[in-house]
Amino acid sequence: MENPAIEVNNFSYSFGNGDVLNSVSFAVKKGEYFSIVGPNGSGKTTLLKNIMRILTGGKGVIRAGGIDVRDFSQRELAKAISYVPQPDGRSYPFQVWEFILMSKYPYLNPFSKITAKDEREVDEVLESVHMNRFKNRDMNTLSSGERQKIMISASLMQKADIFLLDEPTTFLDPKHEEEINRILKRLNRERRITIVSVTHNINLAAILSDEILALKNGRIVYFGSPDGFMDGRVLSSIYDKEFELITHPGKNIKVILPEVIC
């Protein structure tokens, strides 16, 4: 049987005295589109950071492709998993092509030079997110949507099979949000890249995902199919509020209706 892309086994993590993750266990199959949802502060980002080993020292085991992530060197882990952090407006003092080339780091030695092949690869990954014309732009002059597309192309440059994305479409307008989601879904289908995406957009998680994991106070409160997730009782147990659901007219899937606030 094929090893899962990511397997989290009885994993706990705490900052100081408070448990942020508590005995979390789940597996992400290879080639899956996997969404992690849950209220703010439920441990979603902490979970992603532990998978990428940005945070260390948790109890339990996290495996990537069947191997304990602690047994990878950081370079080898970067060849297997790439990570797109939450958009936070930080400054990147590089041009787009320089930024993307930096994702080649796991494959470089101190004496490596930029080759024509590298430059072709930059063009290819930019093409796959339709961003070629931004190649020579400064990163700091890009809009949030443009920047997220460059982040995804940088992950492609890293040639990892698993993408971890932390709220990739937060702060984006509906057009850019849709564009990013289409790109991710295409990469997932065509290149069989495993997508693990943290999101607050419940409807999109239901539409895009093969499986959904919901966290609350560091514990798993739901893990399963989108159909089972889009249930009034499940959702209200996660978010402590009532949701009104209707069936999407184009798809046989339930979506939540926005609240009318008077």
Added chain:
Amino acid sequence: MLTRKNKIIFLWILFIFSVLSLAICPLIGMKNISIRVLLQYHVDELEPSIYWNIRLPRVLLAFMVGALLSLCGMVFQAIFKNPLTTPFTLGVSSGAAFGAIAFIVFGAEAASLGFAKSYFSAFTGALLSIILVYIFARIRGGFSTFTMLLAGVAINFFFSSLILLFQYLADFTKVFQTFRWLMGNLETYGFSKVVNIAPFFILGSLTVMLFSNELNLMLLGEDMAISRGLDVNRFKLIMFVICSLMVGASVSLCGVIGFVGMISPHICRLIIGSDHKYLTKASLFFGGFFMVACDTLSRKIIAPSELPVGIITALLGGPFFLWLLVNKRKGDALL
């Protein structure tokens, strides 16, 4: 921002300026020396002796100290992602200063223990501060940037207080000596200081240059650097040890020469951008050239007396940096 080709041209210009400064500046001083006299070298003549024994070693020392401080400033600014960081932020300078001042104040006792020169004592002080910062950073777990910075600042204050205590207890002559030491100076006779600092300069600079990819990654933030495959804690430790040793060697031999280590990398960054493949070389040449130029001015400006070189570096570098800052384009980040 400059194109790749223009960046390389800029580096060549800096290289040529550096070579020219090393060739020309030893000829300039209280008394200028002509090349013709140098070529007719006779040991008993005064001018060639001034050139070979005083000016040339001094200029070489100035170049290496300037280059080394500039490089270390650049590394610390990248690691801490803080434009105000200097090579002295982590307390190495105050450790070295404490060592040197302890020697000046208790010189006779120290000499009897086998410390013949103040810079052994200063370098021991620098090593002590490095070890203390390291211990504090490790106690907190990992190798946190904030802990290192705070430990560095605390150790700076601690050693500065001890220096003040020693100065308070010492007599006037010794207080004056300590005051002059703290201002920094590049005076030397013969090549012993040059030989002492050369291994730190050569090995340190080469190592920093080999880590240009890693320094670039650090500018993306630690989480991004880790996700790109960099073992951030190990890298920070390597850079911290190498740069601290470089700064420790420089401060031990020449005292605390401020400003060049903070401003040179910024000046280069504003001209050439933040890519460390170019920035390391630019910082090295610019820092070296700038220090040699400032030292030459400091020897010439009120000749036959001399100004402390730190005054010139601040007086020249400050306005130039502000001019660049005002003229920089929108979107060009300082780091």
